[in-house]
Amino acid sequence: MKRDHRDTCTDQNGSKGEYSSSSSSVLNGKAKIWEEYQDGCGDDELLAVLGYKVRASDMAEVAEKLEQLEMVMGSAQEDGISQLSDTVHYNPSDLSGWVQSMLSEFNTVDGSAIDDPLFVAADSSSITSIHFSNSHQIENPASRVFHDDSEYDLRAIPGVAAYPQTHLDSEAESRRKRLKTSIGSNSIGSNSGVGADSGFASDPARPLVLVDSQETGVRLVHTLVACAEAVQQENLKLADALVKHVGLLAASQAGAMRKVATYFAEALARRIYRIYPQDSLDSSLHIQILQMHFYETCPYLKFAHFTANQAILEAFATASRVHVIDFGLKQGMQWPALMQALALRPGGPPTFRLTGIGPPQPDNTDALQQVGWKLAQLAETIGVEFEFRGFVANSLADLEPSMLEIRPPDVETVAVNSCFELHPLLARPGAVEKVLSSIKAMKPKIVTIVEQEANHNGPIFLDRFNEALHYYSNLFDSLEGSSGPSQDLVMSEVYLGRQICNVVACEGQDRVERHETLTQWRGRMDSAGFDLVHLGSNAFKQASMLLALFAGGDGYRVEENNGSLMLGWHTRPLIATSAWQLASSTESTR
Amino acid sequence: MHHQKTPSSEDKEKRPKFFINDHIDILVEILKRLDGPSLGVAACVCRLWSTLARNDSLWEHLCFRHVSSPPPSSVRPVVVALGGYKRLYRVCVRPVLSRLSDSDLVRRVWTRDEVQLSLSLFCVDYYERSGRLGGGGGGGDSSASSLMFLCNTVNV
Numbered sequence: 031m032k033r034d035h036r037d038t039c040t041d042q043n044g045s046k047g048e049y050s051s052s053s054s055s056v057l058n059g060k061a062k063i064w065e066e067y068q069d070g071c072g073d074d075e076l077l078a079v080l081g082y083k084v085r086a087s088d089m090a091e092v093a094e095k096l097e098q099l100e101m102v103m104g105s106a107q108e109d110g111i112s113q114l115s116d117t118v119h120y121n122p123s124d125l126s127g128w129v130q131s132m133l134s135e136f137n138t139v140d141g142s143a144i145d146d147p148l149f150v151a152a153d154s155s156s157i158t159s160i161h162f163s164n165s166h167q168i169e170n171p172a173s174r175v176f177h178d179d180s181e182y183d184l185r186a187i188p189g190v191a192a193y194p195q196t197h198l199d200s201e202a203e204s205r206r207k208r209l210k211t212s213i214g215s216n217s218i219g220s221n222s223g224v225g226a227d228s229g230f231a232s233d234p235a236r237p238l239v240l241v242d243s244q245e246t247g248v249r250l251v252h253t254l255v256a257c258a259e260a261v262q263q264e265n266l267k268l269a270d271a272l273v274k275h276v277g278l279l280a281a282s283q284a285g286a287m288r289k290v291a292t293y294f295a296e297a298l299a300r301r302i303y304r305i306y307p308q309d310s311l312d313s314s315l316h317i318q319i320l321q322m323h324f325y326e327t328c329p330y331l332k333f334a335h336f337t338a339n340q341a342i343l344e345a346f347a348t349a350s351r352v353h354v355i356d357f358g359l360k361q362g363m364q365w366p367a368l369m370q371a372l373a374l375r376p377g378g379p380p381t382f383r384l385t386g387i388g389p390p391q392p393d394n395t396d397a398l399q400q401v402g403w404k405l406a407q408l409a410e411t412i413g414v415e416f417e418f419r420g421f422v423a424n425s426l427a428d429l430e431p432s433m434l435e436i437r438p439p440d441v442e443t444v445a446v447n448s449c450f451e452l453h454p455l456l457a458r459p460g461a462v463e464k465v466l467s468s469i470k471a472m473k474p475k476i477v478t479i480v481e482q483e484a485n486h487n488g489p490i491f492l493d494r495f496n497e498a499l500h501y502y503s504n505l506f507d508s509l510e511g512s513s514g515p516s517q518d519l520v521m522s523e524v525y526l527g528r529q530i531c532n533v534v535a536c537e538g539q540d541r542v543e544r545h546e547t548l549t550q551w552r553g554r555m556d557s558a559g560f561d562l563v564h565l566g567s568n569a570f571k572q573a574s575m576l577l578a579l580f581a582g583g584d585g586y587r588v589e590e591n592n593g594s595l596m597l598g599w600h601t602r603p604l605i606a607t608s609a610w611q612l613a614s615s616t617e618s619t620r
Numbered sequence: 621m622h623h624q625k626t627p628s629s630e631d632k633e634k635r636p637k638f639f640i641n642d643h644i645d646i647l648v649e650i651l652k653r654l655d656g657p658s659l660g661v662a663a664c665v666c667r668l669w670s671t672l673a674r675n676d677s678l679w680e681h682l683c684f685r686h687v688s689s690p691p692p693s694s695v696r697p698v699v700v701a702l703g704g705y706k707r708l709y710r711v712c713v714r715p716v717l718s719r720l721s722d723s724d725l726v727r728r729v730w731t732r733d734e735v736q737l738s739l740s741l742f743c744v745d746y747y748e749r750s751g752r753l754g755g756g757g758g759g760g761d762s763s764a765s766s767l768m769f770l771c772n773t774v775n776v
Contacts, residue, residue, distance in 0.1 A: 336740070363744065370743035371736070373698050408747050411701040571733050579719050 076278055080246060082125040095129040250279040250291050251499070257298055258495040266302050273299050286506040293527040294499060297534035306540065307531055314389050317528070318360055323521035325363060327512050329580050330605055333573055333588075333597045334449050335364040338478035340569035341609040342445045343371050345476035349443035351381045355434065355472065357426055357451040359386030362401040364449065366408055373412045382409065383417040383442065385434055390422050398422065426451065427461040431471040444474040452551070453481055454542035466558040470612060476563060477610040479555075482545040483596055483603045486533050498533045501545075501604070502526060508585055508599040548594060548606040555610050563609040564593030573597070641668055648672060652681050656714055679705035683713050687735055699739070702746040711745055712738040 074086045084092055253276050260269035273295055280291035300306060325331040346352045352372070356364070365384060372379045384405065388398050398420025409416030423429055436444060446469050455462040469477060484501040488494050509522055532543040552562070570590060577586040577597070587603075589596045594608040640647050651662060651672060659682065663673035672678070683705055684691050699708055716738050 363747075366743045366747040367740035370698065370702075370740055374692065374694050374739070376692065378694070404747065404751055407750060408743070411746070412698045412743070413701075568733070572737055575716075575720065575733060575737050579716060 076275075077125070079249070079275060079278070080282065084125045088126050092126045092129060095126075099129055099132050246279050246282045247287055250276065250283060250287070253279060254291065254294055254298075254499065255492075255496065257295075258492050261298065261301060262490070262492040269298070269302050273302060286503065286510045289523055290499070290503050290506045290530075293502070293523075293530045294495075294534065296527075297531045300531065300535035306536060307528075315392065317525070320521050320525035320528070322361060323518045324525045327518045327522045328509055329577055329586060330597060331363070331449075332576060334480040334605060334607060335367065336576055337565060337569045337573055337595050337607040338447055338449065338480055338609075339364065339368040339371065340572060341476060341478050341563065341565055341607075342368060342447065344566060344568070345445060345563075345609075345611075346372070346380065346443055349380055349475075351383070351437075351442040352445070353383040353385065353436065353442045354445045354447060355385045355387070355436075355474075357387050357446070357448040359388045359398055359401055359420070362386065362405050364447070365405055369405070369409055369414050369416075370412060373414050379414045381415040381417070383419075385419045385421065387421045387423055387426065387429065389424060396420070425458070425461065426455060426465045426468075427458065429465075429468055431468050434472065436472055439473050439475075444472055446472060446474045446477045448478070449480045450482065452479060453487075453544045453546060456487060456544040456546070457539050457542050462554070463558070466554070466560075470559060473612070475611065477560065478607065479551065479610065480605060480607045481548070481551060483547055483598075483606045484545045485547050485550065487544040487546050495534060498530065500602075502530055504599045504602045505604060508604075511585065512580070548591065548596070548608060551606075551608065555608075559613045560610040561613045562593055563611050565590075565595050565607065565609055569595060569607075641666075644668075644672070648675075648678070651678055652685075654682075656682060656709060674706070676700070676705045679709050683709050684735070688731065691735060695739070699742070702742055708738065708742050712742045716741070 074084050074089055077084050253272055257269050257272035257276060260266070260272060276291060276295040276298075280288050280295060283291065321331070342354065354365070354368075356362075369379075369382060372382060384402070386398050386402060391397050402418035402420055406416050406418060419434075421429065421433065436442070452462065452465070455465055482501075484497055486494050486498050486501070488497070505526060506523065509519060509526075512519060529543045532541060533545075536542075555562075570588060573588045573595060577588060580586065585599050587598045587600065589598060589603060591603075591606070594606055596603040596606045598604050640650075647669075651659060651669075654662060659673055659678065663670045680696070680699075699705055702708075703711075716734060720734065
């Protein structure tokens, strides 16, 4: 943390100059307040955001002392702490003085304690000792620091919910609540209630670190939202400043919150500076590799595959020739399990035909054929007659049903499967309607659709941002508990980070991560002429069992929602599987 | 080949009446009733026991011993083709059982769904391994990545 401050010192000086000379009408009034503040206390503004008042000139000294302190505390684990608990501290937000008193055994020259006019002398003396074992007494300075208006330049910005005091709208509150529960296990100060000034939860055994990451967590979220608002209002200078604040605040967090904040900050920065990620052909290969790691780390993709397979299996119950059309073949991980279930079907396996659709490959290798060959080998091993065709298409909308050479329904039973392949179609007008009518022309017995359960496709950027922040916070949180090689975890996070980047930074046809909720998809399917097929209890049971197998899997929940299944993390559904058939089908309905 | 134990001097008069290794059918019956770890230990006793314990039908019995209804006959060729019952037990059955039950592994009664899930996961395992033949990584014994989540300890 100290290194960050050293680095940002120069930035801050630079930005100071920028702001004082800014003549932008929007910033005029604020610039004055900033200047006054800077000149008044001479404190480092970035530390001030965290609640510490340190003179900019003292920064190097304080950093050095902190280093020394760290060494002392590290080398005298058990004994040293109890010694320190007897030390009396006044004015804990005075970081320089505080560190000095902690290092009282070293005869360093005392840096001048900042005479803080905002801290009433009488009150500060009542905040006497900060015992490392007792967290209660921190409450006062923490809440005082919190209410200290002038420290937070963010508050000087009107109309922005950057400062949480009065802008506690229920959404932000509930979001904070959820975020707090999700980062509770990771942050240093343990979990507390919703209110910002409720202070720390008392945890007597835990050594107290004054940087309350819980508080900074709240501020982090608010800064992120404020930045998004600034972007929404096209106030890019402000957004730029806020994005830098986010980076700083994120550094003080740990675990899921830090990663989420970092990805969102990067995405916001890309949007502000208009550095859009280029979607090269190579990226499709990278995405596949990342997705494999995601497949291995957490149950979302497995859940999708197993529940969709169950629906397909039940639809194929009596068929002797079956044909599955997979809108996104990728590595074909969904199909071994289905083939095995078909092989063990009472009455013997049907003839299994698979049509896989995929994007063009950069090196012109036929990836689809390779996957098809692997599946054919498996089919031969387990005794299932197998036929495969691959189709390369840039977009599903380019497909014509006649290309697929589908045989009539009395010859083969058709299933169409789409795992996370429909939402990119929403980037182009008319595409999804075309695909849905193509599906109808294929006359499938069942259509299985798995999609993210979130609305990341609203017209207003800020709404999308808030939704995405909540969604991916939950998703990252669920990853935190996963065991397994850390490389898998990192790759999974990168995989999700790409999605975040797309949702936040891209627009128009580039923004392909246009997730919509099950309700929205239901509406679309209904109006396109499909009827919902209820997923049976078998699918539910299998999904529940699958989730129980995952380490750290206590948080996963399978929910049934009007015949569809949703997988979520604690109370938040994250992906949804639904099954459909042609409306007023003459085949027997379930 | 297991030799008769050399009797100590005191036992020279008393000839042992029964050597288990002379009665392989009984030995197999006993081995059938062991749980997985014990079967693994038994395989280390001597060469005869090792040969017997490697017999896949023992592991088949172990896998489905506590299933409420016996699995259909079509299961065996599939499992054998995908790697055999010993592997099925090691890679799928044992982790699934231990995750899904708190009580003693042996006495647990399987449901059809758990069997089905194990078989599906086993098939996924085979598919992933088949992609690695000739490629880098471990030999046939290394677990496929997608099933690593089964092998990892549950976070407390």
